[in-house]
Amino acid sequence: MEDTSAFENASEQKLYARIVYHTNHVGLFVLVAGFALYLTGVLSPHVPLEDLPQYWSLPLNEYLEKTDAPTGWQWISELSYGDVAPLLGIAVLASVTLLCYLVLFFQFLQRGAKSLVAITAIELFFMFLSASNLIQISH
Amino acid sequence: MKRSILFKYGSLLFSLLSPSILLAGSTAEFDMPWWGWPTILFFTTFFIGVFGVMAGIGGGVLFVPLASSFFPFHIDFVRGTGLFIALGSSLAAAPHLLEKNLASLKLALPSALVASTFAMVGAFLGLWLSALNPAYIQGSLGVTIIVIVFIMLFAKNSEHPDVTHGNYLTELFQINGIYTEETTGKEVRWTVHKTTRGMLGFVIVGLLAGIFGLGAGWANVAILNLIMGAPVKIAVATSSFALSITDSTAAWIYMNKGAVLPILTVPSMVGIMLGAKIGSKLLPKVKPTVIRNMVIGVLFFAGVRSLMKAFGI
Numbered sequence: 001m002e003d004t005s006a007f008e009n010a011s012e013q014k015l016y017a018r019i020v021y022h023t024n025h026v027g028l029f030v031l032v033a034g035f036a037l038y039l040t041g042v043l044s045p046h047v048p049l050e051d052l053p054q055y056w057s058l059p060l061n062e063y064l065e066k067t068d069a070p071t072g073w074q075w076i077s078e079l080s081y082g083d084v085a086p087l088l089g090i091a092v093l094a095s096v097t098l099l100c101y102l103v104l105f106f107q108f109l110q111r112g113a114k115s116l117v118a119i120t121a122i123e124l125f126f127m128f129l130s131a132s133n134l135i136q137i138s139h
Numbered sequence: 140m141k142r143s144i145l146f147k148y149g150s151l152l153f154s155l156l157s158p159s160i161l162l163a164g165s166t167a168e169f170d171m172p173w174w175g176w177p178t179i180l181f182f183t184t185f186f187i188g189v190f191g192v193m194a195g196i197g198g199g200v201l202f203v204p205l206a207s208s209f210f211p212f213h214i215d216f217v218r219g220t221g222l223f224i225a226l227g228s229s230l231a232a233a234p235h236l237l238e239k240n241l242a243s244l245k246l247a248l249p250s251a252l253v254a255s256t257f258a259m260v261g262a263f264l265g266l267w268l269s270a271l272n273p274a275y276i277q278g279s280l281g282v283t284i285i286v287i288v289f290i291m292l293f294a295k296n297s298e299h300p301d302v303t304h305g306n307y308l309t310e311l312f313q314i315n316g317i318y319t320e321e322t323t324g325k326e327v328r329w330t331v332h333k334t335t336r337g338m339l340g341f342v343i344v345g346l347l348a349g350i351f352g353l354g355a356g357w358a359n360v361a362i363l364n365l366i367m368g369a370p371v372k373i374a375v376a377t378s379s380f381a382l383s384i385t386d387s388t389a390a391w392i393y394m395n396k397g398a399v400l401p402i403l404t405v406p407s408m409v410g411i412m413l414g415a416k417i418g419s420k421l422l423p424k425v426k427p428t429v430i431r432n433m434v435i436g437v438l439f440f441a442g443v444r445s446l447m448k449a450f451g452i
Contacts, residue, residue, distance in 0.1 A: 017237035060216070086405055
């Protein structure tokens with residue numbers, strides 16, 4: 001007979017759901033607000049909106065060369081540009097999972113769930129690595 | 140009767156996607172104001188959201204082949220947007236699925252770790268291949284989409300698979316859970332098996348997500364349900380939730396490399412989220428299998444178009 005008492009959901013599941021719910025809403029608000037500032041012309045962009053069709057079909061490297069668009073974390077210092085401002089909302093949305101994992105890591109650590117601590121730690125390492133822009137590829 | 144429903148939804152789907160299909164081709168020929176393509180993109184993603192939910196297919200897998208084949212945007216920016224579409228949809232769905240215990244954190248953690256690590260590798264590989272020649276990506280995307288179409292047509296999910304003994308990994312991560320089946324009110328206890336084989340599957344899922352910017356929900360469900368033996372409801376919900384983890388590493392890489400254009404990404408994310416909300420409300424009123432077949436048809440068409448574009452046809 002199978003021991004069904006062992007079947008249970010992670011106790012952190014509901015906490016994870018609440019964090020995603022709230023941070024996702026914050027991210028969406030910041031995203032739409034930034035985009036509104038861009039479209040309405042309140043913040044002037046690197047590339048004028050009417051010139052965009054000349055650039056959006058270019059390969060990435062060529063686009064970056066011609067528009068001087070920011071890469072890596074440069075966007076932080078260029079948030080006053082209309083076409084960079086929406087990146088703040090995009091970054092918030094991309095960070096939601098990272099935040100959840102940080103909370104999970106400490107929760108698992110507190111209850112001594114070693115295997116889950118290891119998984120979240122490795123995942124956090126890869127998330128920070130990809131967000132850090134430390135890895136570069138050359139062509 | 141069936142034929143008329145099929146015809147009705149088929150014509151509707153094609154008419155909704157027709158602006159992008161009709162205007163496909165050399166964009167230089169069309170003297171459209173700057174807001175023209177983003178507006179068409181918004182409506183296209185809105186309908187992708189509506190039909191994607193009704194067909195049980197994630198938005199990313201429809202968006203990338205359609206937008207890269209029928210819109211003037213370079214495939215680098217389309218893939219960046221595809222990842223954020225999948226991420227946004229997953230974040231929107233996750234709280235409800237986790238609260239209802241349909242998405243399982245214990246199942247998602249190991250699978251998403253493997254997938255997200257390889258999504259990171261895939262993102263670099265995709266950007267490198269695209270820099271060599273975008274046709275490599277466009278062509279392999281076409282082939283991948285056609286393979287996905289066949290997987291979708293022939294892989295039949297199993298509602299409650301028979302699960303034999305879990306292996307070492309299943310025990311180590313205690314991959315099991317309980318959920319309430321709403322149709323019967325009964326509590327269902329589940330676990331998984333063949334975890335190692337499943338994890339190998341997530342290597343491929345991650346690579347494809349990173350290279351092409353696809354959400355890869357179609358593959359997650361097949362691995363979780365058909366290989367690992369998770370009940371189909373758990374597989375579908377955990378797949379939807381796990382995309383927010385899988386895609387976040389690749390999404391950061393595309394953003395850091397400058398491959399996220401707000402003029403594409405924001406209308407697409409908003410469009411697909413609004414569409415998915417409408418789609419979930421319409422879901423009880425439509426036959427999902429009919430819609431699913433229609434969407435698979437459009438996907439096949441987009442895959443062929445992507446392949447043709449790679450060969451300059």
